[in-house]
Amino acid sequence: MNVEEIIKTAKKMPLETRTLIHITLIHNKIYEHVGNALKPFEVSLQQFNVLRILRGQKGKPANLSTLNERMVTKMSNTTRLVDKLLAKGYVDRNVCPSNRRKVEILITKSGSEVLSKMDKVVAEAEHDIVQHFTKQELEQLNLLLDKF
Amino acid sequence: MNVEEIIKTAKKMPLETRTLIHITLIHNKIYEHVGNALKPFEVSLQQFNVLRILRGQKGKPANLSTLNERMVTKMSNTTRLVDKLLAKGYVDRNVCPSNRRKVEILITKSGSEVLSKMDKVVAEAEHDIVQHFTKQELEQLNLLLDKF
DNA sequence: CCGTTCCTTTTGTTTTAACAAAAATTTATC
DNA sequence: GATAAATTTTTGTTAAAACAAAAGGAACGG
Numbered sequence: 129m130n131v132e133e134i135i136k137t138a139k140k141m142p143l144e145t146r147t148l149i150h151i152t153l154i155h156n157k158i159y160e161h162v163g164n165a166l167k168p169f170e171v172s173l174q175q176f177n178v179l180r181i182l183r184g185q186k187g188k189p190a191n192l193s194t195l196n197e198r199m200v201t202k203m204s205n206t207t208r209l210v211d212k213l214l215a216k217g218y219v220d221r222n223v224c225p226s227n228r229r230k231v232e233i234l235i236t237k238s239g240s241e242v243l244s245k246m247d248k249v250v251a252e253a254e255h256d257i258v259q260h261f262t263k264q265e266l267e268q269l270n271l272l273l274d275k276f
Numbered sequence: 277m278n279v280e281e282i283i284k285t286a287k288k289m290p291l292e293t294r295t296l297i298h299i300t301l302i303h304n305k306i307y308e309h310v311g312n313a314l315k316p317f318e319v320s321l322q323q324f325n326v327l328r329i330l331r332g333q334k335g336k337p338a339n340l341s342t343l344n345e346r347m348v349t350k351m352s353n354t355t356r357l358v359d360k361l362l363a364k365g366y367v368d369r370n371v372c373p374s375n376r377r378k379v380e381i382l383i384t385k386s387g388s389e390v391l392s393k394m395d396k397v398v399a400e401a402e403h404d405i406v407q408h409f410t411k412q413e414l415e416q417l418n419l420l421l422d423k424f
Numbered sequence: 425c426c427g428t429t430c431c432t433t434t435t436g437t438t439t440t441a442a443c444a445a446a447a448a449t450t451t452a453t454c
Numbered sequence: 455g456a457t458a459a460a461t462t463t464t465t466g467t468t469a470a471a472a473c474a475a476a477a478g479g480a481a482c483g484g
C-alpha cells in the first residue's frame with residue numbers, strides 16, 4: 129500500500145502526518161474487507177463484535193454497560209445494536225433480577241451457530257489483509273503499535 | 277496502548293486479529309483527537325481534508341471527482357461536504373466552462389486563512405498521538421505499514 | 425441531427441453514529 | 455421513610471455515511 133499513490137500527492141509530508149494517514153487508510157481497508165465478508169450474514173461489524181463479546185462470556189450474561197465498555201460506540205447505540213440482534217434471534221435480553229436497572233444479555237444457540245460461520249469468513253478476510261507479513265513482521269508491528 | 281486491557285480480554289487471540297483490532301483502536305484515537313482539535317473551527321475531519329486537498333491544488337481548481345478520489349467517502353457525500361464548506365465561505369464552486377457536467381472547486385482566501393490555523397492545532401494533535409515514538413521508530417513503522 | 429450510451433454530479437432514501445436528555449431503579453442522607 | 459443523588463438503560467434528535475437512482479450534459483454511430 130503506497131500512501132502517496134492513494135492520496136495522489138507528490139508532496140513530501142511530515143512523517144507524523146504520513147503515519148496517521150497511513151493508519152486511516154489501513155483502517156478503511158480492514159473495515160471494507162471484513163464488512164464485505166460479513167455482508168452475506170446481514171450483520172454489521174459492530175453486531176459481530178457484540179456476538180463475539182457475548183461468546184467470550186461463556187454462558188455468563190453480559191450487561192449492556194459491559195458490552196459497551198468493550199466496544200467503541202456510544203451506550204445509546206449499543207442498546208439499538210442489541211435490538212437488531214434480538215430481532216434476528218441471535219441474543220436474549222432480560223432484566224437483571226438482582227438489580228432491575230440492569231439488563232442481562234445472552235447469546236442464543238442460533239447466535240452461536242451463525243457466529244461460528246462468521247468466524248470462518250472473518251478469519252479469511254483478516255488473513256488476506258495481512259498476507260504480506262511474516263509472523264516476525266507482525267510481531268514487530270504489534271510492538272510498535274503498542275507505543276500509541 | 278494495551279489492546280488486551282482496552283477490550284478487556286484475558287484470552288490470547290490470534291496475532292492477525294490482534295493486529296487488526298489494534299489498528300482500529302489507534303484509528304479511533306486519531307479520529308477522536310484530531311476531531312476534537314478541529315471542533316472549535318466547526319468543521320469535520322472530512323471537511324478539513326477537502327480544504328487540504330484544495331490547497332494542494334495551488335490555485336488550480338479541482339473537480340468533484342478529483343476531490344473524491346483522494347478521499348474515502350462516496351461521491352454523493354462529497355457533494356454535500358462541499359455544500360457545507362460553500363455555506364461557510366471557505367470554497368467557491370462553478371460549473372466548468374469547457375465541460376458543463378463538471379464543477380470547479382477552489383479554496384477561498386477566507387478558507388486558506390482558517391486552514392492555516394487548523395493546521396497548527398492538527399499538527400499538535402498529531403504530535404501528541406505519536407509522542408512516544410522516536411523518528412527511527414516512526415520510519416520503521418511506516419515501512420511495516422507499507423506492507424498492507 | 426437523433427437516439428443511444430457514457431460520464432459527472434446531484435438528489436433521495438436508509439442506515440449508522442453522535443449528542444442530549446429522560447425514565448426507571450437503586451443507594452445515600454437526613 | 456422521604457428526598458435527593460447516583461447508576462443504568464432507553465428514547466429522541468441531529469449529523470454523517472452508505473446505497474440507489476435520477477438528472478444533465480458530452481460523445482458517438484448511424
